Amino acid sequence: MSDRTSSTETAHFLKSLGFPELKIHHSFNHFDFIRPARRILVIGPMGSGKTEYSSRVWRDSRVALGKSDRVARYTATDGADRREVFFIRSALDRIRFPDYPDDALAFRGGYERLGESIAHISDSFGLEEVIARHPRVGTWIIDEASFYDERIAYVVQRESARRGLVFIFPTLILNFRRAIFNATARMLLDLATDVFPLTAYCEHAECLKDSFYTYRYYLIDGEECPALYFDPLIIVGGDARREDSREPNYCTRCDDHHYLPGKEYTYLTLKPLGVEASRGVVDPLRRELEAIQSGSPRSRLAASFAELYGDDSDGARINTNALCVSCIAERALLFLYMEENLISEQQMRELTRELQLDREYLIRRLNDARRACRLDD
Numbered sequence: 001m002s003d004r005t006s007s008t009e010t011a012h013f014l015k016s017l018g019f020p021e022l023k024i025h026h027s028f029n030h031f032d033f034i035r036p037a038r039r040i041l042v043i044g045p046m047g048s049g050k051t052e053y054s055s056r057v058w059r060d061s062r063v064a065l066g067k068s069d070r071v072a073r074y075t076a077t078d079g080a081d082r083r084e085v086f087f088i089r090s091a092l093d094r095i096r097f098p099d100y101p102d103d104a105l106a107f108r109g110g111y112e113r114l115g116e117s118i119a120h121i122s123d124s125f126g127l128e129e130v131i132a133r134h135p136r137v138g139t140w141i142i143d144e145a146s147f148y149d150e151r152i153a154y155v156v157q158r159e160s161a162r163r164g165l166v167f168i169f170p171t172l173i174l175n176f177r178r179a180i181f182n183a184t185a186r187m188l189l190d191l192a193t194d195v196f197p198l199t200a201y202c203e204h205a206e207c208l209k210d211s212f213y214t215y216r217y218y219l220i221d222g223e224e225c226p227a228l229y230f231d232p233l234i235i236v237g238g239d240a241r242r243e244d245s246r247e248p249n250y251c252t253r254c255d256d257h258h259y260l261p262g263k264e265y266t267y268l269t270l271k272p273l274g275v276e277a278s279r280g281v282v283d284p285l286r287r288e289l290e291a292i293q294s295g296s297p298r299s300r301l302a303a304s305f306a307e308l309y310g311d312d313s314d315g316a317r318i319n320t321n322a323l324c325v326s327c328i329a330e331r332a333l334l335f336l337y338m339e340e341n342l343i344s345e346q347q348m349r350e351l352t353r354e355l356q357l358d359r360e361y362l363i364r365r366l367n368d369a370r371r372a373c374r375l376d377d
Helices: 003-016 050-065 069-075 091-095 124-133 151-163 183-191 263-278 283-294 300-308 314-324 328-339 345-354 359-368
Strands: 039-043 080-090 104-107 110-113 118-121 137-142 166-171 194-197 213-220 223-226 249-253
Touching: 039 050, 039 151, 039 183, 050 080, 050 104, 050 110, 050 137, 050 166, 069 080, 080 124, 118 124, 124 137, 124 151, 137 151, 151 166, 151 183, 166 183, 223 314, 263 283, 263 300, 263 328, 283 300, 283 328, 283 345, 300 314, 328 345, 328 359
Parallel strands: 039 166, 039 194, 080 118, 080 137, 137 166
Antiparallel strands: 104 110, 213 223, 213 249
């Protein structure tokens, strides 16, 4: 039945009950455990309810499993019953919810206890192992799947085709830069059969618009300091509010209140300097990093901000606050090394030593991204 036919029939039914003409929205359905081989993306910004969606699927499965065994003829394929739900969470997520039980499917509004039906994995090989150990499970919820290696998309596609397994991905598709998160996110979009987009209220104090975007910012003396465009893409941390210029906060924001300073500088200046360095001409990059580190108004970053945010509007003031965070030179260098692969490991070590950059910060961010680089030589 098409959505249009269903909506028309619902309208006729409500009219028969005496309702006036009104806009009919889609009904909020219980999860469908009958249809096999679905790959469902649940997307939205932080705080939009992606993991809470997973908890509803879990609760629906408890109801469905209470039905007669004869129901399995509709919900099982090759021994895997889609009413059996298993939740997968990243091993990195253990630090996000330290106050919850180990078997908790945790979200901002609470948690569900899953008992043996939850596991933490580090990569796609870990997923294969868990699936092999639980052949009766037919529905797999993989939280924040974009954080895994690209291979996971093919593992999912293969298992879905072989045994009709259903996979649900409550995940960020867009990063704080409002771009596709990574190659894994792109591949998940390609293989999806269903997409459920979720929104949240913009968390700006003076706004009630729908928000689709995750916003990263730092708090310094109570002031909001937006993350620069070249801020490290992956930063592992909890959900607690932080007032540390090296550790970010997150919220969801609409178009009007999602500030992202430094994008023009990244592509007009920083990346070209990295390209020069990759060709052996390191001095221009070294001079710019040194100027940034010293807070010199002669840096090309400062000049870019003066040009773009020179007025006295609230937006200009907030964007300019981005220059108040610490370790800006370190963030720029990490961007060129980890994401653009323009800086060699040797250049990374030399620039860190020559400019006396913050090794602790660099090592922490390298570990977050699982990128090896020996800075102690």
